[in-house]
Amino acid sequence: MDSFIHHIPRDMPPIFAGDPIPAPYTTPSLTANLILRVLLSIIANIICLVPLRLLYRNGELAAALFILNIEIQNLRTAVNALLWRNDNLQSWWPGYGLCDVDPYVHNLAIGLYSTCLLAIMRNLALQVGSLRANPLTRREKRRRNLIQGLIVFPLPLLQAAWTYPLTQQRYYIGTLIGCSWLNAPTWPYVVFVILPPALVSLATAGYAILVYIRFRQITKTTQSALSNNRLAQSRNQRARRRLYLMVISILTPFLPIVLALTVINIVLANPLQPFDFHAIHNHDGPGQIPWNAIVYLPSTSISWAYMNICYIPIVTAVPVFVFFGMTKDAMNCYRVVLLAAGLGKLFSRLYEEYNPDSRAMASLSNGGSSNYTTSSR
Numbered sequence: 001m002d003s004f005i006h007h008i009p010r011d012m013p014p015i016f017a018g019d020p021i022p023a024p025y026t027t028p029s030l031t032a033n034l035i036l037r038v039l040l041s042i043i044a045n046i047i048c049l050v051p052l053r054l055l056y057r058n059g060e061l062a063a064a065l066f067i068l069n070i071e072i073q074n075l076r077t078a079v080n081a082l083l084w085r086n087d088n089l090q091s092w093w094p095g096y097g098l099c100d101v102d103p104y105v106h107n108l109a110i111g112l113y114s115t116c117l118l119a120i121m122r123n124l125a126l127q128v129g130s131l132r133a134n135p136l137t138r139r140e141k142r143r144r145n146l147i148q149g150l151i152v153f154p155l156p157l158l159q160a161a162w163t164y165p166l167t168q169q170r171y172y173i174g175t176l177i178g179c180s181w182l183n184a185p186t187w188p189y190v191v192f193v194i195l196p197p198a199l200v201s202l203a204t205a206g207y208a209i210l211v212y213i214r215f216r217q218i219t220k221t222t223q224s225a226l227s228n229n230r231l232a233q234s235r236n237q238r239a240r241r242r243l244y245l246m247v248i249s250i251l252t253p254f255l256p257i258v259l260a261l262t263v264i265n266i267v268l269a270n271p272l273q274p275f276d277f278h279a280i281h282n283h284d285g286p287g288q289i290p291w292n293a294i295v296y297l298p299s300t301s302i303s304w305a306y307m308n309i310c311y312i313p314i315v316t317a318v319p320v321f322v323f324f325g326m327t328k329d330a331m332n333c334y335r336v337v338l339l340a341a342g343l344g345k346l347f348s349r350l351y352e353e354y355n356p357d358s359r360a361m362a363s364l365s366n367g368g369s370s371n372y373t374t375s376s377r
Helices: 028-057 061-083 098-130 138-152 154-161 187-221 223-227 230-269 277-281 304-308 311-324 328-340 358-376
Strands: 015-017 167-174 178-183 294-297
Touching (some): 028 061, 061 098, 061 138, 061 178, 098 154, 098 167, 098 178, 098 187, 154 187, 187 230
Parallel strands (some): 015 294, 167 294
């Protein structure tokens, strides 16, 4: 890492890199990874747009922020991959400005990912336990969003505030991963960055289990009433299926992945060093890279796990679509979009409003008319 790869103008930070990669500057696997991460990021963001719009309109603060956070992370993935798409280090843009801001966005996003999920599951546990039929009033929604805000924002803001004090190097730039933050392995990094998401995720898992337990209890007490009403039974089965899938997705794979990443990060941070702001931001001694320098990392210097961790937000779009994008309102939004695209000429059923209870309502209607005919006779 002692070779300059650019002629740096005066007053500009130096750029360091490892051994240069000979041409060709990419491989089939690297190209495939580039195409996959960009394409899947775009698809994930597109399928999350309708759930984001509906949740925002309904005033669901935590759920809307959760999806918006995923959208931003997927956008970062696509932009970074396109900007630094191969190992031709000599042609790289040094990332001025963008990579200076990126660590704060990254740390804020990690905190939001876990705290938004906690607020979502807590709110769901309260909804399942209340058995309330009427919608919340405007005042109650404001109070709910205020509580959710107090759950969601403190931890991410705290982690973002610790970004600069813990930044050991101005920033790194890697092939496909783009801007990268290098933390100082000190106790504040463990206490304020590594451990909180794991603790929040454990609390989220607890609420997920509570949601399912409460729903099972409610189902048992209302079983006899539901058995005589096919429409209510159909809605109950749909709600139970969605809650079951939500709980399963929280417990596996979300919780194990978060706990595994926590353990890995703690191991990598050892041995911990004492927190010394001056030492972290001033290492201009012999053989050391200045703090303000920008370091380039080719793909050969990046571990497989770090290279592909960006797929977590992409995969998260799947449960978002299942839980929030397959509701009646969401499906009708997709239908309107497809009609606007002119697909109604190919699929005439798009002109029919989607209603998951249509079969149950038709069955009730037929049953009602049969009973009326029998009694008339």
